[in-house]
Amino acid sequence: METFLIITAAVLWGFATGVLIPRPAYRSSVPDQQPWRSECPAGHPLAGTGAGWLGPARCSAGDTYGPSSLPVTAVTVVVCVLLAAATGARPELLVWLMLAPACVLLAVVDSAAHRLPDVLTLPAAAAALILLGVAVLQPEAGGSWTSAVLSSLILAACYLALFLISRGFGFGDVKLALVLGAVLGWYGWPIVLIGTFAGYLLGALYGIGLLVAGRAGRTTRIPFGPFLLAGAFAGVLLGSA
Template sequence: MHPLLIAVALCFGACAGPLLVRAAYRLSVPPGEPWRRACPAGHPLAPHPKGWLGPGRCADCAAAIGGPGPTADDGANDAAVGGPGYGTSPLRLAAVTAACCAALAAAVGARPELVVWLLAVPVVVLLATVDLAVQRLPDVLTLPLALGVVAGLGIASLFDAADGDLGRALLGGAVLSGVYFVLFLINPLGMGFGDVKLAITIGVALGWYGWDALVLGTFVGFLLAAGYGGALVIARRAGRGTTVAFGPFMAAGALAALIVAGLAS
């Protein structure tokens, strides 16, 4: 165990999580629609990057109602009562991101690939948040994420302390995305093309550690999705034809496999 490393990773995740609120709000639109450019009250959001990073608080809305400045309150609740807040709770995103980062640091330890995993976590959490909201994994996130992970592992492979294989990682990304692409062709309603693109990143990350990790992460993802879907059917909140966001389960399966692989190596 590396207590200091875990603490640093935890703090990184806790700081990065709340910065995702605005991006999650702006990207959570149905396919074919432009990204949101204004808060729920219609006030325009600031240009890049300020309008994309930070908690979901609108200064114009706060000024209009005579309220205080930005706080860490749940933006979704504020928006519901006409307040200046909007989007997902920053505390929820902070907790999820921090927990994932800390778990990876505890499992992987002081290896160069840990930097890649920690930098990827906020993007994956953002993708999962958007997918849960509108069942969509935007290309603006999935494709740069894949390129970033490949580049990061390429740099990590230059260090002797690295515990993985770059060639196998690239092959893993090709294999897993190919499998998901076949599933997409068979049942496009049950498997989105965004899932295929996310599979590139997951395949590369898990392939870095080996084929066992790739199989485990894929299996856990499908198992979690099946369990969730079954629970919805039992609770009569969904039917046989109901589709669910698969990206979060892919991410959860990958996280579990990375932790297992990190602990085993």
């Protein structure tokens, strides 16, 4: 019965948050240093408060914009359900569910605009560390806050080094590493290595696929954030099991 209630709550949370993603995804999917969108591509103001982050994914003319609500919501629900099924009633589940919609949003924005906005990555990193600090105080916590903090800092430092020596890495990935290191480090260093490697592997396979299909060259940059997030997601599921 407890498992059923947890899964049901995860489904409802995933749906409630997933339907809200298209609007902020559209608003923030702009080139670096550009202001957030407040109009649809046709120039109509967004429905509701144009500068707001909550509201329908349509403009005042009734046209929809941004990513399709159905697949984004479905992905968010699936992510939340898998996290709930793997983690169970442990207190860190609340942390994972809080971070899940933000991570889906980050993946969508990076896929569309090749950027990971600070307004998303830095609050997510702070929330991860603070909420895990609260979770570790609970008697049934399944991880270590100390290793989460250390992993967050070390992984960000490693990504910073890669950013400085590699053209394939963006500075947004460095800030995203603060989040990834925290959630993976919660379950220990082996999970950090597995989750990080999984992200690199997925990104490499995607890049190879584009090369084979003739859709990219050796110098083509791909959005790496979605793959890093997917790898971390796999690591958290493995660590929760």
